[in-house]
Amino acid sequence: MHYGLLTYQEGKEKYNVGDYVQSLAARQFLPQTDQFMNREKLGAYDGETIKLIMNGWFTHNIHHWVPAKEIAPLFVSFHMNSTAAPFMLTEKGIDYLKSHEPIGCRDKFTVKLLKEKGIDAYFTGCLTLTLDNYKVDDSLRGDDIYIVDPFYNYPTQEKLFLTPKHFVRGILKGDALNLGKIKKQLKKVVDKDLLESANYVTQILPVGKQTDEEKFAYAEECLKKYAKAKLVITSRIHCALPCLAMGTPVIFLNSFNTFVDTCRFDGIIELFNRIDIADDGSFTNNFGLDGKITKDTMVTNLGLHHALAEPLKEKCKSFISKNP
Numbered sequence: 001m002h003y004g005l006l007t008y009q010e011g012k013e014k015y016n017v018g019d020y021v022q023s024l025a026a027r028q029f030l031p032q033t034d035q036f037m038n039r040e041k042l043g044a045y046d047g048e049t050i051k052l053i054m055n056g057w058f059t060h061n062i063h064h065w066v067p068a069k070e071i072a073p074l075f076v077s078f079h080m081n082s083t084a085a086p087f088m089l090t091e092k093g094i095d096y097l098k099s100h101e102p103i104g105c106r107d108k109f110t111v112k113l114l115k116e117k118g119i120d121a122y123f124t125g126c127l128t129l130t131l132d133n134y135k136v137d138d139s140l141r142g143d144d145i146y147i148v149d150p151f152y153n154y155p156t157q158e159k160l161f162l163t164p165k166h167f168v169r170g171i172l173k174g175d176a177l178n179l180g181k182i183k184k185q186l187k188k189v190v191d192k193d194l195l196e197s198a199n200y201v202t203q204i205l206p207v208g209k210q211t212d213e214e215k216f217a218y219a220e221e222c223l224k225k226y227a228k229a230k231l232v233i234t235s236r237i238h239c240a241l242p243c244l245a246m247g248t249p250v251i252f253l254n255s256f257n258t259f260v261d262t263c264r265f266d267g268i269i270e271l272f273n274r275i276d277i278a279d280d281g282s283f284t285n286n287f288g289l290d291g292k293i294t295k296d297t298m299v300t301n302l303g304l305h306h307a308l309a310e311p312l313k314e315k316c317k318s319f320i321s322k323n324p
Helices: 017-027 039-044 091-098 108-115 127-134 164-173 181-189 192-197 212-227 237-246 259-265 306-321
Strands: 002-007 014-016 035-038 050-053 056-058 071-074 078-080 103-105 121-123 145-148 199-201 204-206 231-234 250-254 273-277 283-285
Touching: 002 017, 014 017, 017 056, 017 127, 017 212, 017 237, 035 039, 035 050, 050 306, 071 306, 078 103, 078 108, 103 108, 108 121, 127 212, 127 237, 127 306, 145 192, 181 192, 181 273, 199 212, 212 237, 231 237, 237 250
Parallel strands: 002 035, 002 050, 050 071, 056 078, 103 121, 145 199, 145 231, 231 250, 250 273
Antiparallel strands: 014 204, 273 283
């Protein structure tokens, strides 16, 4: 039997390391990786029968949906975003998903979406919750605190001037007046000493610089840093979810308010110690934080992820061990 592993088509300017973190979660269950398989080109595959764990966000290229019949899929941690759903849930798309049901979904929004079309679906959570294979002994945990892509949904100068179209859209939305919003909001929730001493990591990198192998290596490098961290503060779910798996204390900065974002968090966001930011910049938290996050802030992860992680592991192991 052959085994495939999802890779991803780069955007025009950037690629998301979180995609590769999700593929690392799938890779741990494979006896070997025989072929990288681009998520946006699964309909064009014409090789031998190949097993593929189909986790993550689907899909940006609707023209290659549905996947080829030679692909034997396991649908777990599957997310169908609200922007793609109308194009994916055609008669052909519905028939395809029904032929591989039940469909394990990363979020409860996707479960609801599929059930409305008569597709048997259930909530699994994200496969990155199984990344405890990167966990280290607590004796190896240092004093490093990482801040990873905080409030990345806020306007930035880079986003505003990306293209003339982005600039016009940003001006109309008022983004030009909010270019310092990330820094301003961080100062509200994290004290000055920690902001100056923290290690900063991004999971969004330029395109055309790395091979798939190098992208996987960078994703692993990130996980190894987080595994030894004293604390991680992030707005990236594919940083926060692996931290839960690795036992690293993590605080999720939640400033998302658009449906495209909130639909993908349904059922996931409850797993985190969170700081929730309102549109006016005010904030609350669900873990008893008094004041700002400091070097001495101690948090204990909620532990709710275990009920999702263990069934996911069993599902993947069973899929790999059985004949297609």
